[in-house]
Amino acid sequence: MKSRKTLNEAPTAETDQPEALNAMERVTAPRRAEVRLGREVQHRIGQQLRAMYDDFVRQGVPTHIEELVHRLTEHDGEEPADPVKTQDDGAA
Amino acid sequence: MKLDPVIRDQVLATVPSLRAFAISLCGNVDRADDLVQETLLRALAHIDSFEPGTNMPAWLFTILRNLFRSEYRKRRREVEDVDGRYADTLKSHPEQTGRVEFEEFRTALSRLPSDQREALILVGASGFSYEDAAAICGCAVGTIKSRVNRARTRLADLLSIDSVDDFGPDRATRAVLAGGGRN
Numbered sequence: 001m002k003s004r005k006t007l008n009e010a011p012t013a014e015t016d017q018p019e020a021l022n023a024m025e026r027v028t029a030p031r032r033a034e035v036r037l038g039r040e041v042q043h044r045i046g047q048q049l050r051a052m053y054d055d056f057v058r059q060g061v062p063t064h065i066e067e068l069v070h071r072l073t074e075h076d077g078e079e080p081a082d083p084v085k086t087q088d089d090g091a092a
Numbered sequence: 093m094k095l096d097p098v099i100r101d102q103v104l105a106t107v108p109s110l111r112a113f114a115i116s117l118c119g120n121v122d123r124a125d126d127l128v129q130e131t132l133l134r135a136l137a138h139i140d141s142f143e144p145g146t147n148m149p150a151w152l153f154t155i156l157r158n159l160f161r162s163e164y165r166k167r168r169r170e171v172e173d174v175d176g177r178y179a180d181t182l183k184s185h186p187e188q189t190g191r192v193e194f195e196e197f198r199t200a201l202s203r204l205p206s207d208q209r210e211a212l213i214l215v216g217a218s219g220f221s222y223e224d225a226a227a228i229c230g231c232a233v234g235t236i237k238s239r240v241n242r243a244r245t246r247l248a249d250l251l252s253i254d255s256v257d258d259f260g261p262d263r264a265t266r267a268v269l270a271g272g273g274r275n
Contacts, residue, residue, distance in 0.1 A: 041244075041248050041253050042244055044253065045244055045248060045253070048193075048194075048197045049197075049213070049216045050216070050217050051194075052116065052194065052198060052201075052217075053113075053213065054112075054217075056111065056116065057108045057111075057112045058108075059108065059112075061104060061108060061111075062111075064125075065107060065111075065125065065128060065129060065132065066104065066107075068129060068132060068133075069103060069132060069136070070100075072133070072136045073094070073095035073103075073136060074095075
């Protein structure tokens with residue numbers, strides 16, 4: 001597997017072991033590689049995720065939402081028309 | 093009600109990230125804007141339950157996340173192919189090669205189970221600590237960690253990332269070929 005040498009494995013881990021253990025190591029290695037993603041892969045996924053997210057963040061506050069917040073917060077004694085009965089839905 | 097402008101500004105300052113979270117969760121800008129609007133209506137109606145000085149983003153994200161969850165459950169009963177529709181909304185402009193990789197990533201993200209998707213976004217993109225993310229999702233910190241790990245592994249799998257070499261110059265080309273073959 002291409003990522004193998006990039007994982008932080010001790011260089012002597014395999015060469016010091018007897019043949020039988022080496023065979024076991026070969027059997028379990030692919031699964032371990034799956035479970036423990038390489039740092040580069042994790043880093044790259046993180047980068048893509050943030051790039052996507054930041055793209056959305058940069059769009060800022062849509063005008064109609066900004067107006068809504070101002071409307072809701074600047075009127076005295078007015079509750080929003082929308083009832084809030086189901087607020088705890090899914091919280092428990 | 094008349095709201096402390098400081099609190100109002102905290103709410104407004106959170107909206108861009110809250111909205112990014114909503115879009116990332118549901119994959120549809122219009123639906124996301126509805127979710128944000130509904131979240132703000134509820135939050136402002138219950139602003140008394142927010143303790144000044146505590147984490148405003150976490151509070152708003154919690155409300156939005158719970159709204160999304162209850163809406164998702166409802167929609168699931170109405171429309172079986174929620175994920176398919178999600179994916180369709182993401183296939184909009186695949187003309188440029190950089191765009192293809194971007195779309196491919198969003199489609200892969202949409203294929204994650206929603207509990208893994210929300211955990212990954214909260215920790216990996218919104219910048220919440222594992223503890224805050226756990227509070228937002230109403231679960232244990234260990235659960236969030238495991239969901240984030242599974243999400244990363246699944247994404248790597250969906251995107252066929254075996255090593256950093258896969259992100260070389262050929263990456264975009266292969267994405268085009270893969271996309272053309274599948275669709």
